[in-house]
Amino acid sequence: xxxxxxxxxxxxxxxxxxxxxxxxxxxxxxxxxxxxxxxxxxxxxxxxxxxxxxxxxxxxxxxxxxxxxxxxxxxxxxxxxxxxxxxxxxxxxxxxxxxxxxxxxxxxxxxxxxxxxxxxxxxxxxxxxxxxxxxxxxxxxxxxxxxxxxxxxxxxxxxxxxxxxxxxxxxxxxxxxxxxxxxxxxxxxxxxxxxxxxxxxxxxxxxxxxxxxxxxxxxxxxxxxxxxxxxxxxxxxxxxxxxxxxxxxxxxxxxxxxxxxxxxxxxxxxxxxxxxxxxxxxxxxxxxxxxxxxxxxxxxxxxxxxxxxxxxxxxxxxxxxxxxxxxxxxxxxxxxxxxxxxxxxxxxxxxxxxxxxxxxxxxxxxxxxxxxxxxxxxxxxxxxxxxxxxxxxxxxxxxxxxxxxxxxxxxxxxxxxxxxxxxxxxxxxxxxxxxxxxxxxxxxxxxxxxxxxxxxxxxxxxxxxxxxxxxxxxxxxxxxxxxxxxxxxxxxxxxxxxxxxxxxxxxxxxxxxxxxxxxxxxxxxxxxxxxxxxxxxxxxxxxxxxxxxxxxxxxxxxxxxxxxxxxxxxxxxxxxxxxxxxxxxxxxxxxxxxxxxxxxxxxxxxxxxxx
Numbered sequence: 109x110x111x112x113x114x115x116x117x118x119x120x121x122x123x124x125x126x127x128x129x130x131x132x133x134x135x136x137x138x139x140x141x142x143x144x145x146x147x148x149x150x151x152x153x154x155x156x157x158x159x160x161x162x163x164x165x166x167x168x169x170x171x172x173x174x175x176x177x178x179x180x181x182x183x184x185x186x187x188x189x190x191x192x193x194x195x196x197x198x199x200x201x202x203x204x205x206x207x208x209x210x211x212x213x214x215x216x217x218x219x220x221x222x223x224x225x226x227x228x229x230x231x232x233x234x235x236x237x238x239x240x241x242x243x244x245x246x247x248x249x250x251x252x253x254x255x256x257x258x259x260x261x262x263x264x265x266x267x268x269x270x271x272x273x274x275x276x277x278x279x280x281x282x283x284x285x286x287x288x289x290x291x292x293x294x295x296x297x298x299x300x301x302x303x304x305x306x307x308x309x310x311x312x313x314x315x316x317x318x319x320x321x322x323x324x325x326x327x328x329x330x331x332x333x334x335x336x337x338x339x340x341x342x343x344x345x346x347x348x349x350x351x352x353x354x355x356x357x358x359x360x361x362x363x364x365x366x367x368x369x370x371x372x373x374x375x376x377x378x379x380x381x382x383x384x385x386x387x388x389x390x391x392x393x394x395x396x397x398x399x400x401x402x403x404x405x406x407x408x409x410x411x412x413x414x415x416x417x418x419x420x421x422x423x424x425x426x427x428x429x430x431x432x433x434x435x436x437x438x439x440x441x442x443x444x445x446x447x448x449x450x451x452x453x454x455x456x457x458x459x460x461x462x463x464x465x466x467x468x469x470x471x472x473x474x475x476x477x478x479x480x481x482x483x484x485x486x487x488x489x490x491x492x493x494x495x496x497x498x499x500x501x502x503x504x505x506x507x508x509x510x511x512x513x514x515x516x517x518x519x520x521x522x523x524x525x526x527x528x529x530x531x532x533x534x535x536x537x538x539x540x541x542x543x544x545x546x547x548x549x550x551x552x553x554x555x556x557x558x559x560x561x562x563x564x565x566x567x568x569x570x571x572x573x574x575x576x577x578x579x580x581x582x583x584x585x586x587x588x589x590x591x592x593x594x595x596x597x598x599x600x601x602x603x604x605x606x607x608x609x610x611x612x613x614x615x616x617x618x619x620x621x622x623x624x625x626x627x628x629x630x631x632x633x634x635x636x637x638x639x640x641x642x643x644x645x646x647x648x649x650x651x652x653x654x655x656x657x658x659x660x661x662x663x664x665x666x667x668x669x670x671x672x673x674x675x676x677x678x679x680x681x682x683x684x685x686x687x688x689x690x691x692x693x694x695x696x697x698x699x700x701x702x703x704x705x706x707x708x709x710x711x712x713x714x715x716x717x718x719x
Contacts, residue, residue, distance in 0.1 A: 456471045
């Protein structure tokens, strides 16, 4: 069993790593025709921050020359007026001149990379498209680059029982189109209602669209979303694999996509945006707008990748089809913007604007992978245990104990199989010696010996099979359930989704499988319990392979380094599993010893009674 146990553990870790490598990039962008790749110059223009750009892309893909003597683009400046919004759930900072969000901090979720308690901001510093508009009409787009917005308020604070407040930005584009962005902030909510209004103030009809009728204008979000790093990730400059992050779009069928297939390009979008491990920023249009989806990829011109930002080159856009405005005609388009945690209890209550009867299933942004039914069931158990005990660490312990109880019949049967295997060791050694030059005869003789003695050579591995899905499910749960982010257990374990830290080290030791920059007690205790488990379980099937014996001796140490920077909740599960396995094996060993001490006739009578 010792060899099988170690092999089972190694296989689970190898498969888990391979799984994350293969499926972790399911949403990774792949260059094809459906992805818009922009040159740095045109990208700057499209982001309303053109700097020295003198060209812009027209709707047919050609470059239209711009005369810099005729227009001066509005650029972002540190001196620009800032509009601040404060509620219980978030703080927002808008750039008034550009009417875009520059900061969106969640008050209930502190930034884990700094010692002081400050809210986590989800908008990267260089993001210039968060709630920006881009017009399909080329002339309107050029004119919009020169338009400055004005807000009707400089500050909003929702307090003292105030339920909602509005903020309105206004501008006139090209002396013919009045545009209004009105935001409604609601106390206690993570979503913001947004109304974009257009009025043709000229004497001529105005086409809101270009050569592509499907593109009237775009409502954009990006580039990227902040990664919510752990302290050791920020220190090392390397972000661990988080699975499916970045741009996501949902069209009402199947699962969310990173990008849509060609035949889905004109599908009506229910929501689209960017998400990180535990948080998302999603734009939800009024379904009557029949908005479509666009993903823009901007080449990274920086010196290196920014680990603090997820999808730093991706900008997501909702594309509203073109429409006409007669002289003085006005129209409004409704959106809902959700920026907050990927919490099912919150997400399932978010509705589409003006269409509460349309199921948008925003909770599908939570992706628990292949074993999602098991993960959701596990999360339900966690939440139930948490309601009773108020501690997710205890929930992990109770769940592990529940699994051990369920698998106990398999474990007991495997124990009997291992005892039989132990008694057959001398005969197996004789067969190996007898047929050492004929492997086929050795296999046939070995299987015949097993059959004659009623031994299943795979019986020792059976108890581990039900735990393999649990292994992956818990790994997915700890990597995606926002409930466990920042959830404390006890003493120094203050975040079950992060490695435990007893003492920070003033230096870093780089290793192949991990890096050591702190003293973490939980992986060390887990290594000790792995060694004890080898002592209790491994002696049932002694091995004659010296290489195998040496590997098994070093496995506890290897596991310390493998688990060193893993989430403490996962290591806690593994530790509890080791402890319960040791206790279970001790009870079984005592039971087997008591049976061996019984007289032969008594054991026979007991066996007949059991039959």
